[in-house]
Amino acid sequence: NAGVTQTPKFRVLKTGQSMTLLCAQDMNHEYMYWYRQDPGMGLRLIHYSVGEGTTAKGEVPDGYNVSRLKKQNFLLGLESAAPSQTSVYFCASSSRDPFLRAFFGQGTRLTVV
Amino acid sequence: DQQVKQNSPSLSVQEGRISILNCDYTNSMFDYFLWYKKYPAEGPTFLISISSIKDKNEDGRFTVFLNKSAKHLSLHIVPSQPGDSAVYFCAASANAGGTSYGKLTFGQGTILTVHP
Numbered sequence: 001n002a003g004v005t006q007t008p009k010f011r012v013l014k015t016g017q018s019m020t021l022l023c024a025q026d027m028n029h030e031y032m033y034w035y036r037q038d039p040g041m042g043l044r045l046i047h048y049s050v051g052e053g054t055t056a057k058g059e060v061p062d063g064y065n066v067s068r069l070k071k072q073n074f075l076l077g078l079e080s081a082a083p084s085q086t087s088v089y090f091c092a093s094s095s096r097d098p099f100l101r102a103f104f105g106q107g108t109r110l111t112v113v
Numbered sequence: 114d115q116q117v118k119q120n121s122p123s124l125s126v127q128e129g130r131i132s133i134l135n136c137d138y139t140n141s142m143f144d145y146f147l148w149y150k151k152y153p154a155e156g157p158t159f160l161i162s163i164s165s166i167k168d169k170n171e172d173g174r175f176t177v178f179l180n181k182s183a184k185h186l187s188l189h190i191v192p193s194q195p196g197d198s199a200v201y202f203c204a205a206s207a208n209a210g211g212t213s214y215g216k217l218t219f220g221q222g223t224i225l226t227v228h229p
Contacts, residue, residue: 033215045217
């Protein structure tokens with residue numbers, strides 16, 4: 001029972017480089033999310049998806065793009081990484097139940113130098 | 114504009130005593146509240162939740178209290194155990210109307226340390 005799996009766990013990027021973070025869930029959840037966690041800020045929503053082929057902006061979407069081509073996968077892309085994007089990124093998924101509780105991946109620690 | 118606030122960055126308690134973690138919110142549209150627990154190098158895991166139609170929810174050693182008029186909730190852990198040492202996040206969502214899609218607004222987190 002893998003739940004939510006994120007790839008990679010760690011990454012160091014140079015400013016201006018691009019990368020894609022992969023999230024996969026095996027719980028057949030409709031909703032998927034990308035959050036970032038910064039010291040003293042809690043977790044903030046970057047983008048989310050309510051179903052295959054749909055995406056929407058969250059609280060801090062600038063500098064990121066997402067895609068959900070398959071129900072079980074949610075990709076987060078950084079086209080031109082900036083030091084301000086140094087953070088821990090968490091993917092989560094949840095069902096369409098009235099009282100939704102999200103299940104989180106183990107996180108990706110990204111450093112942009 | 115922090116809609117969910119946890120004003121205590123850290124809390125230290127003795128094993129066996131009660132831990133009380135606090136959370137305040139400003140958005141009156143929030144109607145569902147959750148607590149997540151996070152160990153280092155792991156993702157947050159769901160702990161307990163409460164709907165705005167209730168003022169208390171209990172699950173074993175964990176109880177969450179909601180005071181809607183004060184826009185305040187608290188998590189009580191009794192008795193506290195060393196394994197409870199972690200970061201605790203309060204989160205809220207606005208589900209009425211069915212358009213929240215499970216989006217959560219988190220507090221900053223409180224680091225709980227339980228000493229043996």
